[in-house]
Amino acid sequence: MTLFPEARPADLVLPPAFTGVFAAAGTDVHGETCRLAASDAEAGTLVLGERDGILTLAVVLAPDEPLAGARRALFAGMWALSEAIGGFGPPEIPVVVSWPDTLHFNEARLGGGRLGWPEGCGEGDVPDWLVFSASLIASKRHAGDPGLTPESTSLEEEGFPADLARPLAESFARFLTKAFEIWTEDGFQHLAGRYLDHLALPPHAREAQIVDDGDLRLTFAPGLSEDRPLLPALVQPAWCDPETGTVRL
Template identity: 30%
Template sequence: MNTDSPLFPPLLRGEAVKPGVDPFAKAISRAVAGVDSGSIFYSEAIDCLKAALVLAPEGNLTEAMQAVYVAQIGLAESLGALAPPEVPIHFVWPDRIKVNGALCGRVRFAAETTEADSNPNWLVIGIDVPFLNTRTEPGATPDQTTLHDEGCGEVTPMALLESWSKHTLLWLTYYINSGFERVHNEWRPRCDTLGHDTEYPLSGTLVGLDEDGHMLMRQGGMTQTLSLIDYAEPA
């Protein structure tokens, strides 16, 4: 257990959950109860970072889901600031994180509604990043990694949580002031599956995001639109 309480920037506030409690589930339950936007719920475990941020979107669900990309950029910039400079950070759309070419955690999200045109009262975005391998022998899962295995042994979960909150708030400000285009331009080069064949989340070629944040996937001669809404977790 980490006894050092993380420091959060203005407009955000944190609350540690009890051991064994999922911060993402806690954030959803508190969001339903009307907790303030900007609340972050987090675990104090030392082998991983599990945290979830509650937001109160002003637009419809399609617009609200664009904040997921904001949180991903915040995480990438946080890891970039704390990890050794040679460690690359990328995404796999819609929710996976890659460190040094291997999967290293995920982003989670859920909203009050699943209707694209409805205005949700709350949106919860969570991150789950493994720091230590506590389940398998080293090298047993070469497509998966941890921060410790990638040379980030000096990084702690609470340091990453602090950094994520600051970078995410900064990019939320950019998003509010400049719209989705700036977020899109920053996010796109960090998604290493764009322009390539992939089996996740479906088989096809990811072409890129449209102006609403939907992913365009080419399958044969057809292109279909994929929405983050379809990959949100049940509320």
């Protein structure tokens, strides 16, 4: 799968608020985008890169509320990512999210999203920036026999189009714009509902709700509910291999 065939930033057709940047091969795209954001990169800077068969895109965001609530931008990013991927894959296979940020396709882990924010920013302070990034397994050829890594899959294995990086980034940017429009015009719960449409519920859960601080509230029976906090899951995303910094195979 060729990710960047003679790609140039000008090749990306993005909404007006976005500026495309192609990272050098092997770059830690999430970390580099956080560094760019800390160095006053403009909101809407979208960085696209590839490392070891993993496609990653990251975008700088400009929050306007304290960090505790601004982290809910993760749900905007995950919905945009899910919708963008769903537009290119086989229509009969849904894109499924495991709480809060792991993305599955065809019952296997395809990747996930993560959120970065300034170190030392207090929960009640408005952060100077946020970075949402998403990493997807483009190809597992370098990992050997796919039977050795049955819990994960790749864009290549699932029949996604080749040369997908550019159109996927463009689609993601359009859906992300839509996500923030929904949040602004209709309220956060309308956006949360879009995200929950993709969320896999645990057994026996009857209902799921994103409460205002971003935690997940699961209802199993009248009077019986359970809250799953957002912040601990963002500190160490379950889909990310801490040794490689990319998607677990």
